[in-house]
Amino acid sequence: MTTQKLWAGRFQNPLEEIIDNFTRSSSFDRKLWRYDLQGSCAHVLMLEQQGLLTHHEAEQLLQGISFLHKELTRCETDNDWKEVERQEDIHSYVEFKLKEMFGPVADKLHTGRSRNDQVAVDTVLYLRDQLRLMDWRLRDVQRALIKLADRDIAITIPAYTHLQRAQLVSLAHYWLALYEMFQRDRLRLKDLEKRLQLSPLGSGAVAGSTLPIDRKFTAKVLGFRAPTANSIDTVGDRDWLLEFLGNGAILMTHVSRLCEDLILWCSSEFNFIQLEDSLCTGSSLMPHKKNPDALELMRGKTAGVVGNLMSALTLMKGLPSGYSRDMQEDKLFLFQTAETLLGVLPVLERVIQGVSVNREDVNAAAADPLLVATDIAEYLVSNGVAFREAHAVVGRMVQEYLKTRKPWREWTVEAFQAYHPVFRESVFEIVNPDSSLRRKKTLGSPNPDFIRQKIKELDEELQES
Ligand code: ARG
Numbered sequence: 001m002t003t004q005k006l007w008a009g010r011f012q013n014p015l016e017e018i019i020d021n022f023t024r025s026s027s028f029d030r031k032l033w034r035y036d037l038q039g040s041c042a043h044v045l046m047l048e049q050q051g052l053l054t055h056h057e058a059e060q061l062l063q064g065i066s067f068l069h070k071e072l073t074r075c076e077t078d079n080d081w082k083e084v085e086r087q088e089d090i091h092s093y094v095e096f097k098l099k100e101m102f103g104p105v106a107d108k109l110h111t112g113r114s115r116n117d118q119v120a121v122d123t124v125l126y127l128r129d130q131l132r133l134m135d136w137r138l139r140d141v142q143r144a145l146i147k148l149a150d151r152d153i154a155i156t157i158p159a160y161t162h163l164q165r166a167q168l169v170s171l172a173h174y175w176l177a178l179y180e181m182f183q184r185d186r187l188r189l190k191d192l193e194k195r196l197q198l199s200p201l202g203s204g205a206v207a208g209s210t211l212p213i214d215r216k217f218t219a220k221v222l223g224f225r226a227p228t229a230n231s232i233d234t235v236g237d238r239d240w241l242l243e244f245l246g247n248g249a250i251l252m253t254h255v256s257r258l259c260e261d262l263i264l265w266c267s268s269e270f271n272f273i274q275l276e277d278s279l280c281t282g283s284s285l286m287p288h289k290k291n292p293d294a295l296e297l298m299r300g301k302t303a304g305v306v307g308n309l310m311s312a313l314t315l316m317k318g319l320p321s322g323y324s325r326d327m328q329e330d331k332l333f334l335f336q337t338a339e340t341l342l343g344v345l346p347v348l349e350r351v352i353q354g355v356s357v358n359r360e361d362v363n364a365a366a367a368d369p370l371l372v373a374t375d376i377a378e379y380l381v382s383n384g385v386a387f388r389e390a391h392a393v394v395g396r397m398v399q400e401y402l403k404t405r406k407p408w409r410e411w412t413v414e415a416f417q418a419y420h421p422v423f424r425e426s427v428f429e430i431v432n433p434d435s436s437l438r439r440k441k442t443l444g445s446p447n448p449d450f451i452r453q454k455i456k457e458l459d460e461e462l463q464e465s
Pocket of ligand 1: 325327
């Protein structure tokens with residue numbers, strides 16, 4: 001059986017079940033119920049103020065909305081959405097339920113409103129809440145990173161480019177690199193909040209209303225700065241949703257790349273780190289396995305989040321201006337991305353807390369003489385050799401090293417001088433991996449003094465944010 005429709009008046013025959021089922025969105029847009037009720041409250045208050053509802057009518061509707069709040073809270077607790085899902089969407093559910101309770105007064109609720117502006121306002125309100133939660137979660141991840149940075153200042157590791165050993169950094173420097181990525185994610189999401197400050201409510205279906213709908217009033221009640229400027233633009237605008245999905249995709253890309261680092265680092269081939277046993281899973285077949293499934297799944301879930309951005313862009317690209325029903329699908333992408341992010345971030349925080357370092361293997365990797373090749377070239381530059389020449393000189397030394405595998409500290413000064421006369425005893429300080437970081441001078445480099453200072457600053461920044 002098809003359900004009652006808000007728009008049935010114009011039709012001679014009821015909607016066929018096959019189309020009814022196909023067009024329904026209540027199974028997912030029910031997630032907007034809180035915001036739908038908020039929007040309806042603001043709308044009722046405004047209708048009363050504008051004389052479109054009597055005080056008594058407004059009271060009745062507000063009482064009904066408050067009852068529905070309890071009812072829908074119950075549905076959520078019991079995960080019982082049968083009744084809601086019988087309706088076309090959450091907006092229809094609210095209206096029909098009020099009608100059931102109060103009769104004709106519910107028929108006035110939708111005065112000067114369309115589901116097109118209603119769904120936009122609900123979704124913006126939903127997203128505003130999600131952004132707040134995400135910011136908290138990201139901050140928690142950043143806290144965990146600062147803690148590790150503080151712990152790992154003295155641990156020197158190879159940094160990689162092209163996944164080939166490049167130069168020395170500290171592990172703290174790596175954790176702080178992740179901090180910076182997540183800081184940009186937080187700033188991007190905060191910036192998006194600026195574009196969620198205008199209320200769509202009162203734009204109607206596409207052309208506003210001849211009734212005295214006070215959009216400034218509802219905007220204020222709902223915590224918006226002002227109403228949006230143009231009714232056509234408003235009901236067809238999903239830029240904010242695309243932006244969120246884009247920001248989410250970038251954030252998940254960060255998560256995915258860091259997961260990839262940690263997955264590599266806990267392989268036997270690297271063996272730089274270990275994850276607590278309680279954070280790993282085993283194999284049903286191979287008794288020895290300890291797998292970083294949580295990391296792999298976070299990397300895997302990035303696919304869905306990136307896909308949601310592509311889906312939403314594709315959804316929007318061919319739509320004519322104004323609202324089209326295609327836009328109903330946007331919520332699937334939005335909810336999935338928001339839920340994935342909020343599910344992933346606490347897992348990430350916990351996994352980060354559970355990382356311990358295998359000092360021996362890390363030290364062995366950091367002792368690779370090639371990791372200070374650039375330091376040696378810069379030593380030559382400090383002694384007056386042109387960089388390109390220094391590069392070539394050390395390149396030839398590297399060739400010899402690759403043949404003999406004799407580390408620099410076992411070379412004689414004369415052996416160095418055979419490559420360039422400016423080499424002195426002091427080169428032995430340069431080739432010591434522990435001194436490389438202390439000698440870094442550039443801002444943003446892994447000099448331990450900079451790192452300590454940065455950790456202090458970030459710690460304070462986090463207290464405040
Ligand atoms: N369920 C719809 C959506 O999510 C609500 C708006 C429907 N508007 C309409 N005129 N059919 O977009």
